[in-house]
Amino acid sequence: MSKVRVLVGTRKGAFILSSDGKREKWAVSGPHFAGWEIYHVKGSPADPNRLYASQSSGWFGQIIQRSDDGGKTWHQPGSPADKPPAQGGRPMGESNKFVYDASNETGKPLTTHQWYDGTQHPWEFKRVWHLEPSLTEPDTVYAGIEDAALFRSTDGGQTWHELPGLRGSDTGPRWQPGAGGMCLHTIILDPSNPKRMFIAISAAGAFRTDDGGKSWKPINRGLKSQFLPDPTAEVGHCVHHVAMHGARPNTLFMQKHWDVMRSDDAGDNWREVSGNLPTDFGFVIDVHAHEPETIYVVPIKSDSEHFPLEGKLRVYRSRTGGNEWEPLSKGLPQSDCYVNVLRDAMAVDSLDSCGVYFGTTGGQVYASADAGNNWAPIVRDLPAVLSVEVQTLP
């Protein structure tokens, strides 16, 4: 029988929630890396036992952790706990070394980006927000970082190298941080085209490469952001999250700061599909595993009140690819609920009856084993949830 493993990153550690295909009884493992902020944990599609985790702290900086046994044990790539330090030869302990590539040979000049007050500000590495393992190579993984840039490791996370064409594009000086910092938070790999990749940055917008990451172009036509002097500017949009169904790689769904958007031409043009949503502010968006036109969002009241409307936690589902939305509330708190659901904190499994999962800043992780019709908490009292990912295992 198939199994499900839910990987949860929180403000104070990582947790792994496991169940069989019924998704009724859950085993909870953790906290892993107790006391550290875990922005993201994700498994390799090519090897489900290979997990990567981003561990960070204001005191001690960035750490990358890797598991080769499905989360039972972890180590910093290049510094395994059971091996002595390297004597000569290849240096170890660089798995947390994220240095912008400003070399003449391979990089781009490290210029500046726009600060909150409109002045220019130096690029500074803060943390890894998102780890996206390759669809085919367990040792290849991408990292989206703050201040926004894209890095890649091809040795299982031991060393990292920037793909400088993104940060070095001519729009870089116009990127600006959102309230959470200037983060590259979304990385989508096109399963039908290994040269194509999508990323999103707050607050710069969405970008696409068609040549494996060498060059990038902004794909923000159709977005409107009233906080910008030019609401339809090429860059500067606060994209919160983007989702894609693997069978329809040209169709993208976006939860923007305000507005739920859709593109059917790989991001070249976007149109609003907020429709009858009670508010179209929010952070998460995801697509049903088997129905490419079924999408999920969690509407949040506004950009200044980051909690559900009327204290009622409701997921909204559209079975028409947007515009027509239905609230899903069975099993979710319908009074006095003032949590948020952050941008990387929703995921789906690929069992026959699609499971949907999301985590809240109140520490609950909710699961639905029937595509959102009914919900139940797996756990209620974790630290604030930063990210949720799901692995469907044989």
Added chain:
Amino acid sequence: MIRVVLPQHLRTLAHVSGEVLIEVNGPVTQRSVLDALENSYPMLRGTIRDHVTQERRPFLRFFACAEDWSHEPPDTPLPKEITSGAEPFLIIGAIAGG
């Protein structure tokens, strides 16, 4: 041997439980102590000093013999009590938050 006391989170990362004993060749300074520490425990690289600039991370402080050495030049010789092992070199997380 030089005794080094790490904050709890770094002890966890380094897989040690108590003080760390390290050998330093040549003058015993903050730089040589941290170099030797990172050589023995490479998983600590980047967590105490910035990978590139080698500067102390902002929320960490260094103490020796009840004195704050955080702002001393990295190549200033440490007190003989540190060199002899009578006193440990302390790496401490700054108190920040409630």
